[in-house]
Amino acid sequence: MNIQWYPGHMAKTRRQMLENLKNIDLVCELVDARIPQVSRNPDMDDIAGDKPRMIILNRTDLADPDETRRWAAWYRAQGYAVLETDSQHGAGTSRFAAAARERLADKIAVWNEKGQTGRSVRVMVVGIPNVGKSTFINRVLGRKSAKAADKPGVTRGAQWFRVQGGIDLLDTPGILWPKFDDERVGILLAVTGAVKDDILDIETLACKLFELLAERAPQAIIDRYKLTIPEESDFLGYDLLQQAGRKRGFLISGGEIDTERMARILLDEFRGGVLGRITLETPEDYENAPEA
Numbered sequence: 015m016n017i018q019w020y021p022g023h024m025a026k027t028r029r030q031m032l033e034n035l036k037n038i039d040l041v042c043e044l045v046d047a048r049i050p051q052v053s054r055n056p057d058m059d060d061i062a063g064d065k066p067r068m069i070i071l072n073r074t075d076l077a078d079p080d081e082t083r084r085w086a087a088w089y090r091a092q093g094y095a096v097l098e099t100d101s102q103h104g105a106g107t108s109r110f111a112a113a114a115r116e117r118l119a120d121k122i123a124v125w126n127e128k129g130q131t132g133r134s135v136r137v138m139v140v141g142i143p144n145v146g147k148s149t150f151i152n153r154v155l156g157r158k159s160a161k162a163a164d165k166p167g168v169t170r171g172a173q174w175f176r177v178q179g180g181i182d183l184l185d186t187p188g189i190l191w192p193k194f195d196d197e198r199v200g201i202l203l204a205v206t207g208a209v210k211d212d213i214l215d216i217e218t219l220a221c222k223l224f225e226l227l228a229e230r231a232p233q234a235i236i237d238r239y240k241l242t243i244p245e246e247s248d249f250l251g252y253d254l255l256q257q258a259g260r261k262r263g264f265l266i267s268g269g270e271i272d273t274e275r276m277a278r279i280l281l282d283e284f285r286g287g288v289l290g291r292i293t294l295e296t297p298e299d300y301e302n303a304p305e306a
């Protein structure tokens with residue numbers, strides 16, 4: 015698989031971020047709770063330098079709650095403040111201002127000693143495209159602004175917002191990897207909807223998703239698609255895709271199974287949470303956690 019997706023405006027965003035960082039007290043990184051590490055930008059450590067950091071585990075409504083708790087503990091152990099949110103329905107977002115100020119309590123105490131009691135905490139919100147930044151920011155601002163959309167790459171130019179609770183918030187456009195050669199990362203981003211579908215062959219993607227689900231959430235696909243996971247198979251994903259398509263009666267001429275139709279359904283149902291709350295990577299996948 016070969017994914018090229020680093021348009022010039024994303025390189026510009028990186029430059030803008032570095033410039034903006036001078037005025038920032040806290041870097042808040044929104045990630046997808048189903049794939050917390052994969053949905054981060056690997057350049058962020060480099061860009062953020064030694065600024066205090068917060069991880070916002072978004073889309074908790076779609077992720078396994080136990081795994082989300084474990085991820086939260088994992089990030090906290092590395093020095094990040096952590097906030098768990100479902101921006102779609104508004105869960106967790108009202109704690110944002112308090113959590114940001116809590117993380118910066120030492121700094122705020124110094125400001126207070128210096129008489130800067132009214133100073134706002136300046137936070138930068140970053141995240142890969144389509145991770146939910148606009149939806150999160152709209153929740154935090156308590157409004158229904160028009161910017162959120164379900165297609166990657168809608169947000170453009172950086173913008174400041176004043177949030178209640180003594181926070182100034184800088185929204186930055188999403189950036190993704192300059193390029194990545196790791197197939198696993200590409201698949202996880204694609205199945206969760208972070209990359210446009212037309213970049214990948216839909217059936218290949220569905221086969222990969224079935225393989226992942228057979229490993230991470232076998233009961234969910236057994237229950238939903240009434241299939242049997244074989245002990246051994248050279249083409250596990252395709253085998254499961256065919257089984258599911260056959261059970262649904264998706265046949266085309268000559269009795270062939272319409273695997274493309276089944277592939278679209280699997281992806282839609284997984285992304286929509288129909289298969290349940292499923293997390294596709296665990297902290298154990300990352301042995302050497304970097305310090306925040």
Ligand SMILES: Nc1nc2c(ncn2[C@@H]2O[C@H](COP(=O)(O)OP(=O)(O)OP(=O)(O)O)[C@@H](O)[C@H]2O)c(=O)[nH]1
Pocket residue numbers: 072073074075076099100101102103141142143144145146147148149150161162163164165166167168169170187188
């Ligand atoms: N289920 C669920 N959906 C969410 C959540 N947060 C955002 N979404 C949905 O995800 C899609 C993308 O959200 P946006 O807020 O447009 O994402 P963004 O990061 O601003 O995207 P760019 O503009 O591409 O940077 C929208 O359909 C949202 O409704 C969440 O916590 N749970």
